[in-house]
Amino acid sequence: MEELLTKINDRTATVGLIGLGYVGLPLAMAFSRKFNVIGYDTNLNIINTLKDGRSNIPDISDDEIKTYVNNSFYPTADYGELKKCDFIIICVPTPLTEGKEPDLSYIKSACETITKILRKGQCIILESTTYPGTTDDVVVPMLEKTGLKAMVDFGVAFSPERIDPGNKLFTVEKIPKIVGGVNEVCTEIAAQLYGSVIDKIIKVKDAKTAEAVKMVENIFRNVNIALVNELSLIFERMGIDAWEVISAASTKPYGYMAFYPGPGIGGHCIPLDPYYLSYQAKRYGFIPRFIETSGEINDFMMIHTINLAGKGLKKINKKIYGSTISIMGLSYKKNIPDTRESPSIKIIEELIRLGANVKIYDPYANSIRINDHNLDSEKDIMSAVKGSDCAIFMVDHDSFKRQRIGDLVKSMRSPVIVDCKNIFVNDNENVVYYGLGKDNK
Numbered sequence: 001m002e003e004l005l006t007k008i009n010d011r012t013a014t015v016g017l018i019g020l021g022y023v024g025l026p027l028a029m030a031f032s033r034k035f036n037v038i039g040y041d042t043n044l045n046i047i048n049t050l051k052d053g054r055s056n057i058p059d060i061s062d063d064e065i066k067t068y069v070n071n072s073f074y075p076t077a078d079y080g081e082l083k084k085c086d087f088i089i090i091c092v093p094t095p096l097t098e099g100k101e102p103d104l105s106y107i108k109s110a111c112e113t114i115t116k117i118l119r120k121g122q123c124i125i126l127e128s129t130t131y132p133g134t135t136d137d138v139v140v141p142m143l144e145k146t147g148l149k150a151m152v153d154f155g156v157a158f159s160p161e162r163i164d165p166g167n168k169l170f171t172v173e174k175i176p177k178i179v180g181g182v183n184e185v186c187t188e189i190a191a192q193l194y195g196s197v198i199d200k201i202i203k204v205k206d207a208k209t210a211e212a213v214k215m216v217e218n219i220f221r222n223v224n225i226a227l228v229n230e231l232s233l234i235f236e237r238m239g240i241d242a243w244e245v246i247s248a249a250s251t252k253p254y255g256y257m258a259f260y261p262g263p264g265i266g267g268h269c270i271p272l273d274p275y276y277l278s279y280q281a282k283r284y285g286f287i288p289r290f291i292e293t294s295g296e297i298n299d300f301m302m303i304h305t306i307n308l309a310g311k312g313l314k315k316i317n318k319k320i321y322g323s324t325i326s327i328m329g330l331s332y333k334k335n336i337p338d339t340r341e342s343p344s345i346k347i348i349e350e351l352i353r354l355g356a357n358v359k360i361y362d363p364y365a366n367s368i369r370i371n372d373h374n375l376d377s378e379k380d381i382m383s384a385v386k387g388s389d390c391a392i393f394m395v396d397h398d399s400f401k402r403q404r405i406g407d408l409v410k411s412m413r414s415p416v417i418v419d420c421k422n423i424f425v426n427d428n429e430n431v432v433y434y435g436l437g438k439d440n441k
Helices: 002-009 024-030 044-051 063-066 077-085 104-117 134-144 183-193 207-238 242-249 271-284 289-315 343-353 381-383 405-409
Strands: 014-018 034-038 073-076 089-091 121-125 157-159 177-181 200-201 324-329 359-361 367-370 373-376 390-393 414-421 432-435
Touching: 002 073, 002 183, 002 414, 014 024, 014 077, 014 104, 024 034, 024 063, 024 405, 034 077, 044 373, 073 367, 073 373, 077 104, 077 367, 089 104, 104 432, 121 134, 121 183, 134 157, 134 207, 157 183, 157 207, 177 183, 177 207, 183 200, 207 242, 271 289, 289 343, 289 367, 289 390, 289 414, 289 432, 324 343, 343 359, 359 373, 359 381
Parallel strands: 014 034, 014 089, 034 073, 089 121, 121 157, 177 200, 324 359, 324 390, 390 414, 414 432
Antiparallel strands: 157 177, 367 373
């Protein structure tokens, strides 16, 4: 293991990454500035795109790919290339099953790949978000099937990804990195590797602790979003504007952090992580009621959004069935094209099931996967609302904020607007306007 520290210090280490998406590619670029990097992915389209000098995610520019590809960054679909690596970092998805239990199939597949090339002196690091105990109970046993022993023949550590797509201020190098190994030596080696390209490293006791850190970060957000979502539902019934309440509460200079209501939560972490910890907690004999209730509240906001559309249409003597409804915003947050776990997906699916004709638009995402096929975005906002009975604004994209309700409804068949993100001020008395968390009486 001492040899790994030497290779880090003299910049002769080769770093491998499994998975070249939103997590893996930014990390690959960061390491490529100082080390040779082998990026492995089973998706040939991604590999060919990168080899051509084009990025497959918006946070990394084509120019950056062109700078490092075939210079210090080598994308490949040949897992055999990973044998050259001193470090192999796993950056694969960790979704949920239909029953909302952890789906570790991508992690297990990555480990199976590594067993084919694992050799003495390598260090394996898992970054994929998962429940505490995965590294020790799943990754290590799978790798030890090779006959090699963790902490003796190879190192193992966990370092949770902290990627915020679309965030230009906090790039991968600027976000403090948590590192926990299966023993102190592994922790130190992994910390030294990351410390060579990332500004601040926080070492924790072990891999299980590092896994728990990621759970806490995202469950904290999930729970607080659920709280404001529930409050917004209460305030709607009381005729109180939840957005004004939150804005005023935010003036308190201590003891308060603002979270905002919405039509559901999306992305690769917040909607999933609570169920990962819930699963593991139950294995330890504890029922995580608070965590599961938070998930239920956030899921209900998608139904509430549809209910608001139904109420708006009822005011003009229409129903969801047979109406044309425009979904404005497909990504899970503003100003990015990432549609992973977007609440728009389930809302669109449910509206179709209820008999609505659905049109969609997003200035960043060209399409979204609905019922096993792609639904394409309209070319612009006016095309999306043309002939529509109701427009539901799911995301507060900057381009949406520049619109006026009065201009939008001119192209609509019926003037029903559902505003889920406090985008508009309704300045037109002829518009049926329902705002999530607003006084809709």
